[in-house]
């Protein structure tokens with residue numbers, strides 16, 4: 001029987017941990033979310049993040065910016081939030097319109113407020129084993145793997161995708177977990193063969209149903225980090241289900257844990273400033 005790796009119990013465990021921790025600090029955590037433009041699914045994700053924050057007693061502060069905003073205006077807002085003592089975390093929702101420089105905007109976020117783990121410094125710190133926030137989806141994947149007692153040490157983990165907030169930091173974090181990591185991307189030859197050697201496959205390409213059951217080694221574990229329009233993951237779930245020993249569903253897998261990790265990072269950032277009671 002294939003085991004289904006549901007995200008909701010993992011998210012609940014994180015939230016319980018947080019509620020306990022929040023009792024010990026005297027500050028209500030506050031997260032600022034910035035969204036640029038009118039991409040429907042981005043708005044949906046940000047709404048979900050804000051709702052989850054409110055439920056946990058974290059105050060969300062929302063900035064929904066017009067798609068024609070200039071880089072200077074965006075940077076000005078980030079600077080304002082950086083210097084606002086009340087704001088514990090800043091989330092700039094990806095993607096932003098193409099005329100803007102997303103990397104420059106991400107890197108403007110103050111390190112201690114980078115609860116989403118998107119800055120170059122956070123990434124470098126994580127790669128070097130320092131204590132910054134890991135980007136939320138990679139953090140969620142690692143938390144989910146640990147929750148289900150799946151061993152990473154010495155396992156061959158194949159990550160498909162190398163985006164700057166998902167595949168790349170994920171590969172790096174998995175190396176820190178003592179896994180042997182192969183990262184595949186659009187220029188990788190023979191992806192199917194490489195995936196066939198994996199003990200754990202993690203799909204983060206942004207192509208609906210990209211990973212096929214026939215590629216998967218019998219008994220491997222499949223984690224779907226894909227988020228495509230219409231709630232489609234990056235894994236061809238039906239065909240993979242037959243081959244693997246465990247798989248994350250979409251929806252209800254990595255997604256809810258990603259949001260829980262964002263809340264956790266925000267509470268931890270607030271805790272660093274707070275007085276303990």
Ligand SMILES: Nc1nc(=O)c2c([nH]1)NC[C@@H]1CN(c3ccc(C(=O)N[C@@H](CCC(=O)O)C(=O)O)cc3)C=[N+]21
Pocket residue numbers: 045048091092093094095116118136137165227231250251252253254255256257258259
């Ligand atoms: N700066 C930044 N940080 C991010 O963490 C970030 C981002 N930009 N841009 C977009 C992606 C996507 N993402 C998701 C989070 C939760 C679900 C999620 O909870 N999905 C539900 C389903 C949602 C539904 O009902 O449609 C689930 O999988 O069960 C999905 C996708 C965070 N991202």
